[in-house]
Amino acid sequence: MEFLAKMKGSTKSPPRVSGTEVLLAWLGSFVGIAAVAFISEKVVQASGVVLVIGSFGASAVLIYGAIKSPLAQPRNLVGGHLLSAVIGVAAFKLFHGIPWLAASIGVATAIAVMHVTKTLHPPGGATALIAVVGGDAIHSLGFTYVLVPVGAGVAIMLLVALIFNNIPKHRRYPEFWW
Amino acid sequence: MTEKYIEACLPVDISDDDIYEAMREIPGYLDITPGDFKEVYLSAYRHAVLRLTRSVRVAEVMTKTVVSVTRKMPINLVAELMAEKKVSGIPVLENDGTVAGIISERDFMVTMGVGGAGTFMEVIATCLRGGSCLTAPLSERLAEDIMTSPPVTVKPETTLLEAANIMATRGINRLPVVDDMGHMVGIASRADVVRSSLVR
CATH class of the missing domain: 3.10.580.10 (CBS-domain)
Known part of the structure; x- marks a missing residue:
């Protein structure tokens, strides 16, 4: 019965943030994603690669919407995405004959490695998964996927976070670098 | 025993609501539940008490x-x-x-209380019972x-x-x-x- 009792939960949900916070999160993520998408469209796409992947939307939640979270710090953002990208590509290369296995091994290993390296960043799981399920455009990149789109996109988002999150008086980012 | 003693030192029974209110006062989204914060707080307090009691000498x-x-x-x-x-x-x-x-004080009370547990109330009770108020057994005795x-x-x-x-x-x-x-x-x-x- 203890097993079922645990499903009831034991505490309450954290408070809602202020309107200012909502606005800042909106603005920050708007600028961050706009920067990546704009550069992707105008510059990189001419050379046939994209810069935007789905996991950046998840990163935006953290680095513009929950900036105090340990999960949102530069170490986690950069480390989580890069390590997961490497693992995702490797999982595809090793197990692409069995897609469901490549996907699950990629994500599971990415989480384990992020934990061990203290770089846990939830969007990293998506970055690893995209390397497997992202289709031919992603697969053809091979390990280049780690640098572009992942590395380059993360760098742009981080730069925007560093500038934007430190403009308001009562906001600061990061909590720690390393 | 150690645990019991240290629990007794906890000054504040902090509640989830207290933590919720404190979280509201901090701008920005805090990535922790009140319940987890409480666990961290209580554990940190216990560590602090241990650190102090271990580092301080008699x-x-x-x-x-x-x-x-x-x-x-x-x-x-x-x-x-x-x-x-x-x-x-x-x-x-x-x-x-x-x-x-x-x-x-208890040694005096044991002496006065005719054996027994040697509590102050026992001495009072014996006095009120009309005893000789018990100072007699004390005279001429020495510290040792x-x-x-x-x-x-x-x-x-x-x-x-x-x-x-x-x-x-x-x-x-x-x-x-x-x-x-x-x-x-x-x-x-x-x-x-x-x-x-x-x-x-």
């Missing part, structure tokens, strides 16, 4: 100017002295400065007759945590502090321990 909190008596002092004089100095316990010293025993001996002592470098645990497990209120030669250098009372745990 020598730092003991009372150094101690009133003492000798073995052969009549206990009416001992009582006078304890009353005058407003102490509830007094060490009995040998001529060479080592501790022979300790006399507390009623003292608790041998006394439980500690060293100056004993940690506060150990001292607190000794007091709690032995049910005693003061510990003579003795150097390596056995000479008394101070006395650590329950009040000394509590004061130092809370004020720092």
